[in-house]
Amino acid sequence: MSSKFQPVLIIGGSGVVGSQAAKIIRRLHPKLPIAIGGRDVGKAEAVAREVGNAIGVSVDLARPDLGFGHEPRFSAVVIFLKDEKLSSMRYAQRHGIPYISLSSGTFEVGPEMAQYIHAPDKAPILLASHWLAGAAIFPILEFAKAYEAIDTIRIGVLLDEQDMGGPAALADYNRITGLAPAALTVKDGKLHWAGGEDSKARYRSVDGVELDAVAYSPFDVMALSARTNAGNIRLDLAYSESASRRRGEPFSTEIVIEIAGRGRDGERLNHRHEIVHPAGQAPLTALGVALAVERMLGLAGGDASAPGLYLPEVLIDPAYYVRRMKEFGASFAERSLMAAE
Incomplete structure (x- = not known):
């Protein structure tokens, strides 16, 4: 089932938690391809080799296309760092793929909500800046x-x-x-x-x-x-x-x-x-991301998420x-x- 997907792009995937998230996704879904994204492509490629069925890619958050051009390349975007320009969210909306954000404080959630409101039918947006x-x-x-x-x-x-x-x-x-x-x-x-x-x-x-x-x-x-x-x-x-x-x-x-x-x-x-x-904290945070990815792609718990603005607890069964x-x-x-x- 998983082999039909393009890679899940994990921005910050070569970091402490991002790399663990990639490994948990791999454990849960052996066939799902993953792209480990970071500024240091060598480090990203090293993590990709550890994960298996993965590639390392360079991500440029200063560019609207993140450095990937305009062709669809990914099935979802997960970001483990604060994207001050929201380039990664706009990229996901442009390609109609799930977006998972993890780094916003409650007091600074407004920009992501405004970006969603101005393009509500483009992509499923998951705001997952909960504890771990x-x-x-x-x-x-x-x-x-x-x-x-x-x-x-x-x-x-x-x-x-x-x-x-x-x-x-x-x-x-x-x-x-x-x-x-x-x-x-x-x-x-x-x-x-x-x-x-x-x-x-x-x-x-x-x-x-x-x-x-x-x-x-x-x-x-x-x-x-x-x-x-x-x-x-x-x-x-x-x-x-x-x-x-x-x-x-x-x-x-x-x-x-x-x-x-x-x-x-x-x-x-x-x-x-x-x-x-x-x-x-890293294994629990990584697990939460992995469960969000599988749910939004329809790999567990229901069909793939339709365009909308979500919190994790409205999608995933607590038990x-x-x-x-x-x-x-x-x-x-x-x-x-x-x-x-």
């Missing part, structure tokens, strides 16, 4: 099935200081934390931008150690507000040492989710869920996503917090 491309929101939506109504969703994420990834990830982190006026939260049913003292928080790691954290707003907060109608939603980021490294092991990444509300039986329900990947997370190394633990109320 969906590693928090999909488990939350799966856990939410146990609730009749949700009052509070509290998300704590830990990014180990040794686990930033490559230069593109660092640039995104510095840009978003440096330029964002505040972090989007939901407080008492209202959208609320938390800044200054209001943005400070404490994160309790999976080993019980408390760390300083700060409110952060990837797309999860606004997406969960739309999907769950919870009255309070907040995501706090701790950029610190992971529990595994405190034990003398390599760094890991942690996602802690607390959901409070009314269960299907009408009783109060308050659970804490702890998700850990022992290899850090399937969580199952894949476990298959690719994430561990899940749960405990009731009822005694703490």
